[in-house]
Amino acid sequence: MSVKKILLIEDNQLIRENTAEILELANYRVLVAENGKDGIEAAIRDVPDLIVCDIMMPVLDGYGVLHLLQKNTALRHIPFIFLTAKAERTDMRKAMDMGADDYLTKPFEATELLNSVESRLKKIQLVKMAENKGLEGIEELIQISKGNPSLESLAADRDTMTFRKKHMIYQEGHRPSRLYYIQKGKVKAYKTSEDGKEFIVGLYQEGDFFGHVALLEGGNYKETAAALEDAEVALIPRRDFEELMYSSREIARKFIALLAKNITDMEEQLVRIAYYSLRKKVAHALVTLHHKYKTDIRISRENLATLAGTATESLIRTLGDFKSEQLIEIKEGAIHIVNESKLQNMNL
Numbered sequence: 001m002s003v004k005k006i007l008l009i010e011d012n013q014l015i016r017e018n019t020a021e022i023l024e025l026a027n028y029r030v031l032v033a034e035n036g037k038d039g040i041e042a043a044i045r046d047v048p049d050l051i052v053c054d055i056m057m058p059v060l061d062g063y064g065v066l067h068l069l070q071k072n073t074a075l076r077h078i079p080f081i082f083l084t085a086k087a088e089r090t091d092m093r094k095a096m097d098m099g100a101d102d103y104l105t106k107p108f109e110a111t112e113l114l115n116s117v118e119s120r121l122k123k124i125q126l127v128k129m130a131e132n133k134g135l136e137g138i139e140e141l142i143q144i145s146k147g148n149p150s151l152e153s154l155a156a157d158r159d160t161m162t163f164r165k166k167h168m169i170y171q172e173g174h175r176p177s178r179l180y181y182i183q184k185g186k187v188k189a190y191k192t193s194e195d196g197k198e199f200i201v202g203l204y205q206e207g208d209f210f211g212h213v214a215l216l217e218g219g220n221y222k223e224t225a226a227a228l229e230d231a232e233v234a235l236i237p238r239r240d241f242e243e244l245m246y247s248s249r250e251i252a253r254k255f256i257a258l259l260a261k262n263i264t265d266m267e268e269q270l271v272r273i274a275y276y277s278l279r280k281k282v283a284h285a286l287v288t289l290h291h292k293y294k295t296d297i298r299i300s301r302e303n304l305a306t307l308a309g310t311a312t313e314s315l316i317r318t319l320g321d322f323k324s325e326q327l328i329e330i331k332e333g334a335i336h337i338v339n340e341s342k343l344q345n346m347n348l
């Protein structure tokens with residue numbers, strides 16, 4: 001097991017030396033900095049596993065350190081503990097609101113510091129492990145945030161539903177009450193124009209979360225979700241999702257990143273619809289589905305046309321052209337990509 005690195009940022013020499021000694025006796029590797037500016041530079045040079053930082057310092061105070069860390073994608077995930085003589089409730093609230101993981105006031109006991117450090121390192125490790133376990137991992141994370149290792153209470157609150165092909169899961173304009181996680185099958189999210197035409201804004205498969213945008217925005221659904229095929233979907237109560245978001249910075253960042261990706265994907269899709277030729281639209285839709293599902297494409301021509309942003313008749317005609325050009329094969333309705341490179345680099 002590798003030795004954990006802790007960056008200690010403290011301007012008082014005596015406190016800095018005593019604190020570093022305590023951490024070193026506990027078998028941590030300690031990096032030290034005398035002020036916030038040096039601390040940031042040290043973190044960039046040798047990324048630590050955790051940071052302990054004073055608030056009142058020359059050059060750059062602790063609040064400034066935390067602010068700059070959170071703007072750096074390589075450092076923003078690091079657990080952060082404030083160590084300070086400022087014991088007012090407003091100071092503690094400000095520190096936690098900024099994203100600090102803990103707040104210790106001087107003078108402190110050695111065991112208090114070590115317990116805080118051990119707890120934060122253990123929690124970040126559990127978060128990293130749980131993030132790779134899909135729904136089971138989310139269950140673990142919720143219980144971590146509650147301080148309860150048992151999964152019984154969560155299992156009692158969560159339902160799993162089966163949605164048949166084309167059945168609606170939620171509808172545009174409705175208020176969200178849960179987060180959705182796909183255990184099996186595929187789901188599409190779409191908007192409908194005034195004349196009844198669909199516009200697909202999201203495709204989800206096993207292991208994906210959806211419905212999080214409305215939860216994060218605090219508003220109503222701006223799209224409708226329906227099963228592309230029979231799908232088993234787990235329903236995570238809104239209160240559990242919100243508790244997890246508020247208690248875990250790592251999970252909050254994960255879902256904010258998903259939200260940012262949704263926005264980016266939508267912008268790119270609008271550009272494709274506005275400027276791509278018909279052939280390029282269809283080619284891009286095929287390549288996108290192939291990359292997402294890693295298998296032959298089994299989707300209705302109507303849904304494929306909606307994804308490509310074209311009429312069903314135009315899509316079918318273009319698929320026929322691609323088949324004649326030996327770019328794809330079609331067997332029993334399934335589309336097999338033969339020449340992905342040419343489809344991906346389609347210009348006409």
